[in-house]
Structure formats: C-alpha cells, structure tokens
Amino acid sequence: MSTSLDNATRDVSPDGPPPRQVDGSQDADLRRRRHAVNALAAFGLLFFVGWISVNVIQALVQGHGLGIGDGHVQPGQVGAQSGHGWLGDTGVLALTVAVDALIVGAWSWLAPRLRIEGGQEPSPEDVAQESWYVLPVPNLTRVLVGVGIACAVGVSVCGAVLLPVILIRYGW
Amino acid sequence: MSISVSPRAGALPSFLPTNAEGPLVRQADRVLLVGCLLVGSQVLGPVGLVILAIGVYLLMRAKRAGEEVRPLAVTVFGVFSIVDAATNFLGWSIDTFAHDTHLGQLFMNGFGRLIDGGYYVHYNHLLLGGTGVAGEKSWQIFCVFGLFPLRIVASWGFMKLKRWGFDMMLITTWIYAIFWFGYLVNISVDFGNRMGATVFGVVGWWVFDIWYITPFVILPWMYAVNRRKWNR
Numbered sequence: 180m181s182t183s184l185d186n187a188t189r190d191v192s193p194d195g196p197p198p199r200q201v202d203g204s205q206d207a208d209l210r211r212r213r214h215a216v217n218a219l220a221a222f223g224l225l226f227f228v229g230w231i232s233v234n235v236i237q238a239l240v241q242g243h244g245l246g247i248g249d250g251h252v253q254p255g256q257v258g259a260q261s262g263h264g265w266l267g268d269t270g271v272l273a274l275t276v277a278v279d280a281l282i283v284g285a286w287s288w289l290a291p292r293l294r295i296e297g298g299q300e301p302s303p304e305d306v307a308q309e310s311w312y313v314l315p316v317p318n319l320t321r322v323l324v325g326v327g328i329a330c331a332v333g334v335s336v337c338g339a340v341l342l343p344v345i346l347i348r349y350g351w
Numbered sequence: 352m353s354i355s356v357s358p359r360a361g362a363l364p365s366f367l368p369t370n371a372e373g374p375l376v377r378q379a380d381r382v383l384l385v386g387c388l389l390v391g392s393q394v395l396g397p398v399g400l401v402i403l404a405i406g407v408y409l410l411m412r413a414k415r416a417g418e419e420v421r422p423l424a425v426t427v428f429g430v431f432s433i434v435d436a437a438t439n440f441l442g443w444s445i446d447t448f449a450h451d452t453h454l455g456q457l458f459m460n461g462f463g464r465l466i467d468g469g470y471y472v473h474y475n476h477l478l479l480g481g482t483g484v485a486g487e488k489s490w491q492i493f494c495v496f497g498l499f500p501l502r503i504v505a506s507w508g509f510m511k512l513k514r515w516g517f518d519m520m521l522i523t524t525w526i527y528a529i530f531w532f533g534y535l536v537n538i539s540v541d542f543g544n545r546m547g548a549t550v551f552g553v554v555g556w557w558v559f560d561i562w563y564i565t566p567f568v569i570l571p572w573m574y575a576v577n578r579r580k581w582n583r
Contacts, residue, residue, distance in 0.1 A: 216571045223567030230535050231557055237542045238553045246552020253548050256472050257460050262453030272455075275448040279440065283500045290504050294515040306579050311422055314575040323568050324424050327431040331390070333562030335400050338393035338438050345461030 212314055220319060372511070372583075373418030379409035380510065387430055391437025403430060421512060428569050429510030432520070433503055435565045440499035443491045446470070450481035466559050468548030469541070484544070486537040490530070498526055509581070517581035521573055528566035 238244060243251055262268045372380075383406035389399030407426065414420040449455040456474070459481070463470030473483025482488055502523040508516020538545045538556075546556045 212574060216574050219571040219574070223564070223571070226531075226567065227561070227564065230539075231553075234539060234542070234546060234553045234557070237539065238547060241543060241547060243543065243547035244552055246546075246549060246555045250550035250552050250555075251548055252464050252550055253468065253472055253544075256474075257464070258474070260453055260456040260460065261451075262456065263451065268449075268452040268454060271449050271452050272445075275444050278448060279444050279500070282496060283503055286501045287504045287507075290501065290508065290519050291513065291515050293519075294513075295518055300582065301579065303582060306582055307419075309577055309579065311577055311580055312575055313577050316572070316575045319575070320424050320572060323572050324427050326568050327427045327565075330562040330564060330568065331403070331427075331431045331434050332400060334434050334438055335390045335396035337559050337562060338390070339396035341462060341465075342394055342458060344465065345458065349457070349461050349464070351457065 209314065213316075216314060216316060216319070220323075373413060373416075375413030375416055375418050376410065376420060379406050379413055382406035382409055383426070383430055383510075384433075384507070387433040387437060390434045391441055393438060393441065399434075406430075421510070424572065425512075426510060428565075428572065429506050432506035432509070432565050432569065435563050436499040436502040436506065439494065439563065440503065443495050443499070446481040447479070447491055447495050450475055463549070465550050466555050467538075467546070468544045469538070472544050472548060484537075484541060486541070490534055490537065494530070498523060498530060502527065512581050512583045514578075514581050514583070517573075517578055520569075524566045524570050524573065528570060531564075531566065 235245065238246075263271065383403060386399045386402030386404075386406055389395045389402055392399070407423075410420055410426060445452075445455050446459055450459065460471040460474060463472070463474065469482050469484040469487050475481065476483050477485060477488055479488055479492075482491070501519065505516055505519030505523050509520040510516070546553050549555060551558075
C-alpha cells in the first residue's frame, strides 16, 4: 500500500481539490467518510442476515417448511403450456432479443451524453499520479472483490443449471 | 493476484494522452464483454466463466507489457455488475415479452415451482401476462426498461473509466440497493404464494438469489475510490 493519508485527503472532493483548510477539518471529513463506508459495508451484511432470518421465521410460523424435502407446490396451478409453434415462438423470442438490444442501445446512446463535468478538472497527467483511493481500505477491498468473484460464479452456475433441472424434473 | 492501489507509470506511445487505454487492454475488454454476455445468457454460464478468466489473463498480460491497467477491483465489480444485470434482464424480458411461448412458460413455470411461486400461481392471468403477482410485474417493467439495461451500460462505462460510467454506476447502485429492499417487502408480504409455495422453499430462494447482491458489495467501495480516475 503506497497511498499516504496526506495524498488521500487531497481527493475527498469529487470535483477537484477542496479549498485549503487549516483547522484539520479535512482529516475529520476523511474520518467521517471512513465511518460511513464501514457502516455501509456492515449494513449490507446485516440487511441480508436480518431478512433471511425474517423469511425463515415466516416459513416456520406459517408451516411452509424450509424447502429441504418439505416443499409445498400448489396443485392444479400450472396450465397447459401451448406456445405458437416452433416458428411463432422463435419469432417472439427473436423479437424479445431485438427489443432488449434496442433498450440497451437507447440507454447507451443517452448515458454518455449525460457526463457531468467538474468545475476544475486536473489534467490527465496529474490524475495519473494520484492514488486510486481517497480512502485506503485494502482489507475491505479484498473481501469485497472476493465476494464479487464468488457471486459472479454463483450467478453463472445457478443460471446454467436451472433449465436442465426444469427439463429433467418436468419434461419438455 | 494482488489488488493494485498505487499509481503506476504506463508505457503508452508518447503521442497518446496519459489516460488513453492500450490495444491489449481493449482486446481484453472485448473478451470480458463476450464472457459477460455468455454468462448473462444463463444456459452458457460456465462457458462464459472460462471466457471471463481468459479476459482477466489478457489484462494481466497487458499489464506485464507495460500498458496502464485499471485495478483488479474495477474489473471485478464491472464484470460482476454486467453479469448480474444481464442475467436478470434476460430472465425478466422473457417473462415480459415472451411469456406466451412454450419455452417461456416451461422456463418460468419450472422456475416458479422450484424457487418462486409467483411464476406459476395464476401465471399469465394479469393484463400484461407473465407472473401472476401484480407487484412483481411492476418491478419487472421498471427493471426491464430502466434499471438493468442502464446498469449494463453504466458498468461498461465504469470499466472503461468513463466519468459518466462512474456516475451512472453510482446512481444505479443506489437504485438497485433500494430495489432490493422494495422487492423483499413485495415477496415477503405474499410469502405463502412465493417462497412458501415451492419445492425448495425459503432455502432454495435465497440460495438462488443471494448472488445478486452487487449493490451492497460495490456501494461502500465506491465511496473509497478517487472519482477523478474516471476521466476518459
């Protein structure tokens, strides 16, 4: 970690260096930001622990079971799965992909045009010398990166196994 | 793999601005995007993971070649956000636009019976078709037309170190975090027809959905980084 606190405090303002303050309030700002970052990280964990607990209690109280061998699928709720034939369904699905592409295209046209310019932007050469972090949090970053990688793998695996499991269990 | 937090001198040709990206980084990003789209397709997820790993390897190769490469955390969070948004976007697009197709009903009703009862109880009975839960449908429309496509675009801009990418990433991250709260209220108040009416119950729903926690992972970190680095 080569980032010094002095270097980091220069970058607290998102749009350029803040005015010089001689009363040490920049350090105070940085301390407050650190508290807020830690609070956000802790809240993220507590949020999910709390909500999962609520749902588990709901399942137990309402007698639905946790789903470990005691699931409660409501009978007679799944109607006939008809569709529009191979050709019609292919057309609808292709249209869905096309509409999706159109929506993403519209946002990708709009978003870059909404760049908010800062008042006094430093030159790229100056920015290149700055740290990536205004608040050095290497341990938190490592944990979050690890969680991020695990979640990307989780999304991928869960998404990939879903359709095969449906086909095996319920058929085509 | 270490997480770089210190500035590093790049080796770009002298005629390029300091914040320009090199050709090897561009190539690696194209591979990463393909990997994200494959994972987002759901069915080809594991193939996409391999492609993503190749993309990260190419980034490391670009760094060894002397090109200026963003920190690994930026890449991981960008990729994670695209994968998350793309997967949700595709799934909910099928329920929004293709809920009458055989594949759409097979997929949604199967998902409903296994994970979330809202996708088979009274399915295709509402005005807009698809899920039979009005609250779920309103979240879907909100996300299919707004949140998820914008987040895909924002995440790409964020990875490419665009200022608008950083700003949009922050905006969509807050929206997504608040969305999580609203969505969990929605599903919990109708517990009996949602998690409670499935094969895998509460455990199944959370095991399947816990991976979509991008906003809570990224939000604290975004307030620790130097926004001026996103200056392209």
